[in-house]
Amino acid sequence: MAGNTSVPGASVVSRSLALLFAFDETHRRMTLSELARRADLPLPTAHRLVGELVAGGALVRRSTGEYVVARRLWQVGLLAPVETGLREVARPFLNDLHATTRATVHLAVREGTEVLYLERLSGRASVPVVSTVGSRLPLHATGVGKALLAHAPEDVVSDALARLVRVTPYTITQPSRMREQLEQVRRDGYATTVEEMTLGACSVAVPVRAGGQVVAALGVVVPSLKRDRARLVAALQVAAQGIGRSVG
Numbered sequence: 035m036a037g038n039t040s041v042p043g044a045s046v047v048s049r050s051l052a053l054l055f056a057f058d059e060t061h062r063r064m065t066l067s068e069l070a071r072r073a074d075l076p077l078p079t080a081h082r083l084v085g086e087l088v089a090g091g092a093l094v095r096r097s098t099g100e101y102v103v104a105r106r107l108w109q110v111g112l113l114a115p116v117e118t119g120l121r122e123v124a125r126p127f128l129n130d131l132h133a134t135t136r137a138t139v140h141l142a143v144r145e146g147t148e149v150l151y152l153e154r155l156s157g158r159a160s161v162p163v164v165s166t167v168g169s170r171l172p173l174h175a176t177g178v179g180k181a182l183l184a185h186a187p188e189d190v191v192s193d194a195l196a197r198l199v200r201v202t203p204y205t206i207t208q209p210s211r212m213r214e215q216l217e218q219v220r221r222d223g224y225a226t227t228v229e230e231m232t233l234g235a236c237s238v239a240v241p242v243r244a245g246g247q248v249v250a251a252l253g254v255v256v257p258s259l260k261r262d263r264a265r266l267v268a269a270l271q272v273a274a275q276g277i278g279r280s281v282g
Contacts, residue, residue: 049075050083054092054107058170063100108168120250121152123280124242127273128155128252134269137254138163140239142178144186144251145170147194149179152250161235161255174212175201177237178251180225184216185241185248191216204229224267225251226259238263240270244281252277 056064056072064072070080084101087093091106124141132139132155141153148170156163165171173179173194183194195209206212219225227237239253252274254266 046083049073049079050087053080053083053087054103057103063096063098063102065100069101120277120281124153124250124252124277127276128153131252131254131269131273132156135254135256135266137161137256137266140165140178140237140251140253140255141242142176142182142251142253143249144173144179144182144190147173147190147197149173149176149182149251151178161232161257163235163255164232171231172197172199172201174198175205175227175231176253177225177227177239177255178253180215180219180227181239181241181251181253182248184219184225201231202229202233204233206230224270225253226263228259238266238270240267240274242274242277242281244278249281250277 052073052075053069056069061068061072066081066084067077069084070077073080075083084093088095088101091104093101093107094104095101120141120143128139128141138154138156138161140151142149142151144150149172151165151167151169151171154163154165154167165176171179173183183191186194191213195212198207198209198212199205200207206215215225224238224240226239229235231237234257235255236257236259237253237255238259239251241248242250242252252270254270256262256266259266
C-alpha cells in the first residue's frame with residue numbers, strides 16, 4: 035500500500051495526497067481500482083477524489099481508463115527550491131560535460147534510500163539507460179547513487195544496505211562488499227558501476243559539494259570504463275566543482 039488513509043478522521047487533503055503519492059517509478063499509469071488499492075481508500079471515495087484531481091488539473095484520464103500524473107503537477111514539483119536551483123545552476127555545466135563526453139549525463143540527489151534524477155542529457159551516441167528526469171532508482175545499483183550513499187548518514191546507509199535488491203546479475207547485494215565500495219568511493223572521490231543497473235551500461239559519478247556538504251551527484255553512463263575512466267573522472271570533477279561553487 036502507498037499509505038494508510040482508510041482510518042477514521044483522515045482529511046480530504048491527506049486522502050488526495052495518498053492518491054497522488056500512489057504514483058511512482060513502477061506505477062506511472064493506474065486504473066481507479068489500482069489507485070484506490072495503493073492509496074488504501076474505499077473505491078467510492080477514490081472515485082470522487084480522483085474526479086476532483088482530474089478537474090483540478092493534477093491527474094489526466096487516458097482513453098484506456100487509466101490515470102496518469104498531469105504535466106501541471108510536474109511543473110509545480112519543479113518549483114521545489116533546492117532541486118530547481120540545482121538544475122538551473124548545473125545546466126551549463128551539464129551541457130559542457132555532455133559535449134565533451136558524448137555520454138548520457140545525470141544530475142541526481144538522494145531521496146531516502148533512492149536516487150532522484152533531476153536532469154538527464156543524452157544523444158544518439160549515448161548508451162540506453164532506464165533513468166528519466168523525475169525517476170527514482172536504487173542507490174546501490176547506480177553510480178550517482180553510490181556517490182550519494184557514500185556520504186549519507188549511517189542510519190541511511192544501514193537502511194539502504196538492508197534493501198540490496200538484485201537488478202542485474204552484476205548488482206552487488208552483499209552488505210559487506212557494498213560497504214567496502216562505499217569506503218573506496220570516499221577514498222577515491224568517485225563511484226563506478228559495471229552493468230549493475232542496466233546490462234551493457236557502466237557509469238562513473240562524483241559528489242557535488244556546496245557549503246561543505248554533499249548536495250548532489252553528477253555522473254555519466256558509457257559502454258565501458260576500461261580506457262577512459264581517468265578522463266571521465268577529471269571532466270566530472272571539474273563540472274562538479276563548478277556546480278558546487280555556483281550553488282555555494
